[in-house]
Each structure stands twice: as C-alpha cells, then as structure tokens.
Amino acid sequence: MSDAPLLRVDDLRVTYRTRSGDLPAVQGVSFDLERGASLGLAGESGCGKSTMANAILRLLPTGTTVDGAVLLDGQDVLAMNPGRLRSVRWTEGAIVFQGALHALNPVQRIGAQIAEPMLLHRTQPSKRAASTRVAELLEQVGLPADRAGAYPHQLSGGQRQRVLIAMALACDPSLLIADEPTTALDVMVQAQVLALLARLRVERGLSMIFITHDLSVLTDVCDDLAVMYGGRIVEEGRSDELFHTPRHPYTAGLAAAFPTIGDPASRMNPSGLGGDPPDPAHLPSGCPFHPRCARAEDRCRTERPLLMPAGELRRAACVLVEEPS
Ligand SMILES: Nc1ncnc2c1ncn2[C@@H]1O[C@H](COP(=O)(O)OP(=O)(O)OP(=O)(O)O)[C@@H](O)[C@H]1O
Ligand SMILES: [Mg+2]
Secondary structure, eight states: OOOOOSSEEEEEEEEEEEEEEEEEEEEEEEEEEEOOOOOEEOTTEEEEEEEEHHHHHOOOOTTTTEEEEETTTTTEEEOOOOOHHHHHHHHHHEEETTTTGGOOOTSSSSHHHHHHHHHHHSSSSSHHHHHHHHHHHHTTTTTTTTGGGOOOOGGGGGHHHHHHHHHTTOOOOOOEEEEEEETTTHHHHHHHHHHHHHHHHHTTEEEEEOOOOHHHHHHHHHEEEEEEEEEEEEEEEEEEHHHHHSSHHHHHHHHHSSSSSSSSHHHSOOOOOSSSOOOOOGGOOSSGGGOOOOTGGGGGTOOOOOEEETTTEEEEEHHHHHOOO
C-alpha cells in the first residue's frame, strides 16, 4: 500500500445544479500525487480548479453530482460516510480555501481557533497539549508563539494567511491543498508565504496541491504542473519544463501572460491570451481552446484532442502536439 500514490484522482466529473441548468465544471480529470510530491494547478478563472480541489475533500454544495474516484491513501473519499469524511478533512487532507483571509472568527483569539480542530478530532489529549502544539505551529509558520492571544484584526493579511496554514496543519495531514493562498497579498508577502509553503512541504514531508492563475508562481513551489481549460487538464509535466517549453498553445499563452510575479494588471487581464475562457456549460466543439488559438486548423474545430504523451513525463491535449516532429 505504501507504494501507492497518496492521492489518485480518476476520471473525476463534477456537475453543479444551477437555476439555468447543469454546469459540468470538471469534465474528466485524472492524476496521481505521490507522497511528498507537489502538484501545481493552473488555468484561468472558471476552468474548474477550486471545484476539483473541493471535490477531493467532498466540500461541494448538496445536490452537486460527483462521478469518478478519489482515493486518498487508498480510501475512496467519494464513498465515505459523513463521520469518516469529517475526520479525514483535518487529519488526512486539509485545505486552505481561496479567499479565506476573512474566514477567521473575528471574536475568537487565533490560538483557540488553531486548537479547535485538534480538540474536535482528539489529536491532542488535552487543552494544555493543544496549546503547546499551537505555539509550535505558530513558530513553524513564522509567527511568534505569543501571537496565539491575538485576534484576527490585530494581524496583517500575510500573518492571517500564516494562521490559516497553521490551522490546516493542526492535525498533521498528509495532504495540503492551497487554493490561491497568495492572491490577496502584496508581492513581498506573497513570496514569503510561498517560501513558507515550500519549506513546510520539505520539513513535514507533506504532499501539496497548489492552485493559482499564475503559472510563474508554481514553478518555484511545485515539482509537477497541470494546466486546466474548460474543466479538463490540457497539459501536464515537470513544472520548469512545462513553463519554459510549453507544448499546448494554451499553456504558452498562460506562461506569456505572467512574465512577472504578482503584477495585478496582468492578473486581471492575461495579455498572452485573447478572448475569454469558455462557459463550461457550452464548450466549443472540437478542441475547446480552438476559438482563441492562433494555431488552430480546420480539424481543431471538430476533433476533441485527448491527453497524449508529448515528451518525457509530459502529456498534452492538442492535435498539433500529437504529431511526430
Ligand atoms: N457553487 C457553485 N454553483 C454553481 N456553479 C459554480 C459553483 N462554484 C463554481 N461554479 C462554476 O463552476 C465553474 C468552475 O468554477 P471554479 O470555482 O472551480 O473555477 P476556478 O478555476 O477555481 O476559478 P477562479 O480562478 O476564478 O478561482 C465556473 O463556471 C463557476 O461559475
Ligand atoms: Mg478558484
């Protein structure tokens, strides 16, 4: 069992029920995450990154349809009963949510908030043991232990993000999912939080899924990258190779869109890509990227490309890449 990947996602499909009909936000995503490895997930707004992250820990609205398999340490998350699932969410896989900077309880000291999951899931035998652990966690995320007595409003955005990371690590999970953990932070603080996550991963042997729009950020933190478009992975490979020699035209556009880390202007309007991301409910025929692709040919309008080998440890879903050069 220990040779098996920590996480196996197999043909995951997620469909939201909305007033205007079904919205297939994730349309067949598969990947493995080995123990201690880190995977970066990139792609423009609405391509399904958060949906996939939330599906891994089954944190989706009631009524959402989830198909496929999610095996965390060999256990099928999609088949777990609610009690088992609650415990798995802290003790085996934890998530730092997108936009969670304001999610801390404003009237509770941060130490108590970090201790709460430990007491709930009994990973520490007593309140005293939990406070000792809170102090250790705060120091690990680069905050003085005496900040445990602070309220969230007494902390900066970067410090609050560190608290959220400490909270996610409270019950010592094997998997940490960080969904846009640095988007709301300024460039310097963003770099510090990224360095923290990279250090924690090595020190604690964590497996990590790191999500952002910004491909350039991921190359510093992640071994492997997957680029999503319209609810599917369109390219995957080793992170620096994928960033520096993209094979899929969409990856190339995304890489060109973020020449500098944290440029707010390029974040809002990626300059390497014209047009808008597709509506998952009405994906274009053939290759969903073809209406925006400068290299599109006639067949791109009709043939839907599958992920195919495109070099060593690389796969891409583009008919132009499939051809031997
Ligand atoms: N709770 C929900 N109910 C209905 N539709 C949703 C819900 N959450 C997300 N969606 C839709 O699902 C699609 C994927 O959204 P998701 O949040 O997964 O994208 P994302 O890649 O994380 O985007 P961003 O980069 O903006 O965070 C979008 O079309 C979005 O509007
Ligand atoms: Mg998101």
